[in-house]
Amino acid sequence: SREEAEAIEKELLEDYRFGRQQLIEIWGHACAMAVTKVFPLPSLPRKQPTVLVVCGPDQNGAIGLVCARHLRVFEYEPTIFYPKRSLNSLYRDFTTQCEKMDIPFLSYLPTEVQLINDAYNLVIDAILGADAEPGEVQEPYTSILATLKQIRIPIISLDVPSATGWDVEAGNSEGISPDMLVSLAAPKQCATRFLGRHHFLAARFLPYDVQKKFELNLPEYPGTECVVSL
């Protein structure tokens, strides 16, 4: 549930002294690794390995920025749409890293859905995370989600599928239908209604005592992998 997700993050940050920068880096890297497993470069239908990464204003958006940076290193061609940039210096730094690595940023999202279908192989939804308040979604995200709901290329949602009137626990049948979900730390309740083909869990770093305390019953990760398919 939303309260549990917050309690886990609080424990990691306050008791374990993980840094927010550190967690976002770990999660963003793990998301990129999960994408490479389901959609490896040779499997992409377009000539260019293009990926559109749509980033929201808060932590989920920052994880999207890190994911885009690692995808670039893995030779994908990410393009970022980040309509409302956070003033938070931590998020600004993650943005600068992408800009300095010449990852293009879109100034607007085409409303003509066919343009998105033709230009990209995949869309990564890093708009809303488990920390989003139910029903708080406003413009420009309502329009963006309306556009994403119509696209035909696969959508990968980070942590939770973003939705207008989103509720981490209840989910929202009106939202986008991602093909792939990468749950961060632990699957949120809404993940039980996820109907896509690929569900991954990231990241492996979660201390055993935290897993036990919150009765997460997480699966074993193979070898040194930072993600596991559920």
Place this chain on the structure above:
Amino acid sequence: SREEAEAIEKELLEDYRFGRQQLIEIWGHACAMAVTKVFPLPSLPRKQPTVLVVCGPDQNGAIGLVCARHLRVFEYEPTIFYPKRSLNSLYRDFTTQCEKMDIPFLSYLPTEVQLINDAYNLVIDAILGADAEPGEVQEPYTSILATLKQIRIPIISLDVPSATGWDVEAGNSEGISPDMLVSLAAPKQCATRFLGRHHFLAARFLPYDVQKKFELNLPEYPGTECVVSL
């Protein structure tokens, strides 16, 4: 050279706005990945997959702490010897993460070398990094290095082989002889005199423009690997 290594780190921190916490996390994770490649769990001779991680006072020691934490997650049994703990809050946080994950910390290093040979499969040398001033090594590190020079189990050095009277450029034939070296960002000049069996390069995240600017001529990393064998 030492100046180039400093210039690269400065560029990453100041121009690219990478965070120190972020870099230490990336490097520590990559070092742990490199260790698992050369010394996978089933290959270890002892019944318990024990690893001794010796951490210095500065950044190299913090990378050792992160490496130990990831090795723990990969089911190794690291023990940390960290004789001079930094007051830097960043390094303190990395220490807390290890403590809270129940990684044991030694209060002293046995001077009887056979005890170390018998108790551990590997020793990780995270004592000095490329930022160490030549000739500045003092106690307790001179004694520790004298002990490590006599041990028979494999030593893995992070970034540079630590040595008394160490010089990043000239190296030091009097120092320890690691079996494995994990060069961070780019091999330092002293690596040309490295005589061990395994030389790895980490981490892959280095932006292409930085590689080009400093004429690093780095090799290609296979797939999504964060380290490459040189």
